Amino acid sequence: MEKILVIGALGQLGSELSSALKNIYGIQNVIVTDIREPEGGNIDGPFEVLNAMDRSRLFEIAEKYQITQVYHLAAILSAKGESDPKFAWQLNMESLIHVLDLAKEKKLNKVYWPSSIAVFGPSTPRENTPQNTVMDPNTVYGISKLAGERWCEYYHKKYGVDVRSLRYPGLIGYKAKPGGGTTDYAVDIFYQALESGKYECFLDKDTYLPMMYMDDAVKATIDLMQSDKNKIKIRSSYNIGAISFTPEQIAQEIQKALPSFKISYHPDFRQEIANSWPDSVDDSEARKDWGWQHQYDLTKMTSSILKGLSELLDN
Numbered sequence: 001m002e003k004i005l006v007i008g009a010l011g012q013l014g015s016e017l018s019s020a021l022k023n024i025y026g027i028q029n030v031i032v033t034d035i036r037e038p039e040g041g042n043i044d045g046p047f048e049v050l051n052a053m054d055r056s057r058l059f060e061i062a063e064k065y066q067i068t069q070v071y072h073l074a075a076i077l078s079a080k081g082e083s084d085p086k087f088a089w090q091l092n093m094e095s096l097i098h099v100l101d102l103a104k105e106k107k108l109n110k111v112y113w114p115s116s117i118a119v120f121g122p123s124t125p126r127e128n129t130p131q132n133t134v135m136d137p138n139t140v141y142g143i144s145k146l147a148g149e150r151w152c153e154y155y156h157k158k159y160g161v162d163v164r165s166l167r168y169p170g171l172i173g174y175k176a177k178p179g180g181g182t183t184d185y186a187v188d189i190f191y192q193a194l195e196s197g198k199y200e201c202f203l204d205k206d207t208y209l210p211m212m213y214m215d216d217a218v219k220a221t222i223d224l225m226q227s228d229k230n231k232i233k234i235r236s237s238y239n240i241g242a243i244s245f246t247p248e249q250i251a252q253e254i255q256k257a258l259p260s261f262k263i264s265y266h267p268d269f270r271q272e273i274a275n276s277w278p279d280s281v282d283d284s285e286a287r288k289d290w291g292w293q294h295q296y297d298l299t300k301m302t303s304s305i306l307k308g309l310s311e312l313l314d315n
């Protein structure tokens with residue numbers, strides 16, 4: 001029986017991934033943790049407050065629930081990280097090392113840790129970015145993800161830790177809001193379209209970036225984690241792709257359903273970060289090794305979000 005610990009479970013990805021894990025493994029077998037209590041204080045199944053940098057509390061919770069797998073999702077993202085780079089580095093790196101040590105010492109079955117397209121930088125080839133290429137990230141978040149990838153591979157090779165990872169593009173979901181990312185505009189735009197009918201975008205209209213609908217991200221993560229160990233050939237982190245679009249293109253897609261929706265552009269410091277990231281990534285290794293396939297294109301994603309978010313806002 002697997003006992004799964006999710007760190008950073010109240011975040012944008014964590015909340016949806018935790019629900020999916022509870023459906024697979026059972027509510028009582030997924031122990032969700034976050035640095036804060038859930039709003040309204042109620043959550044299905046076990047919940048613990050955990051600061052991801054608190055090593056002894058992590059080990060204590062792992063012992064209490066006899067944890068066998070960890071999904072470590074807590075991180076400071078690209079835009080927010082720039083306001084306090086040293087803290088972002090400390091949180092992103094220390095927490096990962098604690099989890100890898102836990103996996104090594106307690107012989108956990110598996111660990112999941114997300115990387116990001118932020119590992120790439122201005123000298124990386126932009127189109128169909130290869131799995132192995134120039135990596136010169138220019139945010140502290142990207143630097144921490146690149147270093148984290150090296151640590152994951154190191155713990156796998158040196159200590160046999162079964163750690164698995166994906167380089168997520170911008171993740172777009174509506175059930176929980178993201179915080180502090182450069183790709184967050186593609187979530188905010190839906191809220192604003194439905195709530196006020198207009199949106200001022202912090203990236204320029206033709207900023208083309210790789211993105212993925214949350215349902216695909218959850219599926220990718222679970223597919224990777226449920227794959228046979230021998231199929232996982234990359235222990236740093238897999239390139240993973242789905243769709244790419246610009247703010248103008250997503251606005252036009254929204255306008256098909258909401259013709260009066262208006263978008264304006266006021267790029268800020270996040271533009272430079274976005275400019276250093278790929279347009280699209282080559283994820284053929286993920287497709288070949290463990291059968292990755294995405295299901296949502298821009299049109300399907302937009303109509304799913306508009307429907308789901310309208311219902312959510314009505315309630």
Ligand code: AKB
Pocket residue numbers: 077078079115116117118141168169170171180181182183184
């Ligand atoms: C961010 O924008 O920082 C994240 C990411 C691409 O990892 N969404």
